[in-house]
């Protein structure tokens with residue numbers, strides 16, 4: 057009994073001893089952690105308050121910087137911040153400082169089109185590295201030799217008039233399909249209301265898919281099938297009908313994930329729920345897209361190999377890229393330098409991805425915004441109708457040509473004014489690869505800048521009545537557009553290579569629609585409804601589209 061008592065006494069002594077050691081460790085650990093955190097915070101704010109070139113901007117928090125402000129429509133968030141802190145302000149991502157530029161005079165060096173520019177790349181960012189985009193394609197490629205090679209071949213295919221001519225012809229065919237669906241939908245209901253962005257994104261998906269991979273995407277057909285009873289459905293037995301829709305949804309998810317990879321620090325991305333789940337989802341998405349597209353490239357390569365040399369090949373971008381710098385190079389995309397080799401499947405896959413990802417929603421939403429502004433400004437809309445009627449001499453059905461589209465100067469001015477008011481890409485980031493002087497301050501190599509298109513487009517020092525829709529600004533004459541104040545397609549050596557294709561697409565669609573139809577808002581008072589992902593998108597635009605009576 058005594059032994060048992062002694063044993064239990066000993067046990068409680070041991071237990072107490074362990075407990076007190078444990079408490080001591082925990083207390084010390086808390087104390088040590090607290091000291092580490094305190095040192096980090098002091099160091100963070102010491103660096104912040106003694107930084108070179110301090111600029112106005114919101115106070116950053118340790119670890120997250122100004123990430124706490126990033127919610128809702130980020131385009132509006134950044135616009136309001138620029139309004140609050142002025143034309144030159146700063147924000148922090150963790151401890152990384154980004155400088156925002158809201159005046160055309162501040163971006164002169166960034167938009168220098170010379171190959172010796174100090175701004176040839178967008179960003180060095182481990183998140184983008186992890187996405188796999190910084191060594192591939194065009195848009196985020198930091199490998200300047202690879203970028204130049206890809207960009208040169210893409211530009212030689214999509215910027216030439218023969219390609220644009222074909223694009224106008226194909227767009228007209230796609231428009232005729234759109235009309236069939238629309239006529240069927242309005243048969244039952246004369247006052248049928250179309251949510252236009254649902255259709256414009258599908259119209260441009262179909263048109264750009266034909267132009268880029270030479271195959272119809274059937275995106276309008278899938279939408280139509282959703283809206284009509286079973287017996288009216290079209291193409292419903294076609295295999296793979298819904299696959300392109302999944303592909304496009306995945307491209308949109310990919311675009312959304314760019315912000316995630318760019319802004320969210322690696323540790324949070326990989327280990328902190330729910331971010332780590334999102335991370336896994338985005339990585340799976342990237343793999344899916346890669347596999348889907350490589351299939352297209354390999355299949356087309358085989359088709360080309362099996363086509364006799366004397367037989368003409370189609371002129372879609374995929375075929376042109378595969379044939380570039382080979383003996384089947386239709387557009388003679390030949391160069392006698394290190395860029396004269398053919399592209400690999402991997403290079404082609406990524407370039408096609410960028411054409412589809414960069415071309416469809418940008419052009420479609422630009423068209424939606426333009427229609428919104430035209431409907432809100434009946435006097436300007438009347439001028440658009442007048443110009444179209446003048447070019448086509450009232451003929452509503454003759455085939456449309458690229459030459460017709462080139463004559464639509466007022467439509468182009470209206471498209472430019474719409475993209476001034478609501479730029480699809482509201483800001484673009486660029487990184488200095490040398491020390492550079494901007495805004496009268498010296499900035500070190502590696503500093504990243506955001507060119508704030510949306511703000512510059514509304515800056516009163518460049519534009520009179522900046523909130524008004526005045527296409528006449530772009531008609532020349534006494535109206536002078538200040539250098540770098542109108543930049544919907546960016547500028548410098550990374551300016552958008554799809555700008556002619558985009559503008560041709562917008563003008564062609566407007567000509568096709570307005571030549572035959574009266575277009576009006578369901579609710580004339582409806583404000584512009586937009587959302588921002590990686591670009592501004594028209595969220596809702598409810599329209600009546602009725603055959604013209606004149």
Ligand code: HEM
Pocket residue numbers: 194195196207214410411412414415416418419422480481484543544545546547548549550551552553554555557558559
């Ligand atoms: C209205 C339609 C479009 C708008 C508003 C638009 C806007 C832009 C902007 C602002 C940039 C960044 C430029 C810079 O860094 O300064 C860009 C880059 C780019 N765009 Fe577009 N874009 C449009 C259509 C297209 C189309 C149709 C394509 C493809 C066929 C395309 C492909 C690209 C590519 C590949 C880049 C990256 C260029 C580089 O980094 O060298 N875009 N676009």
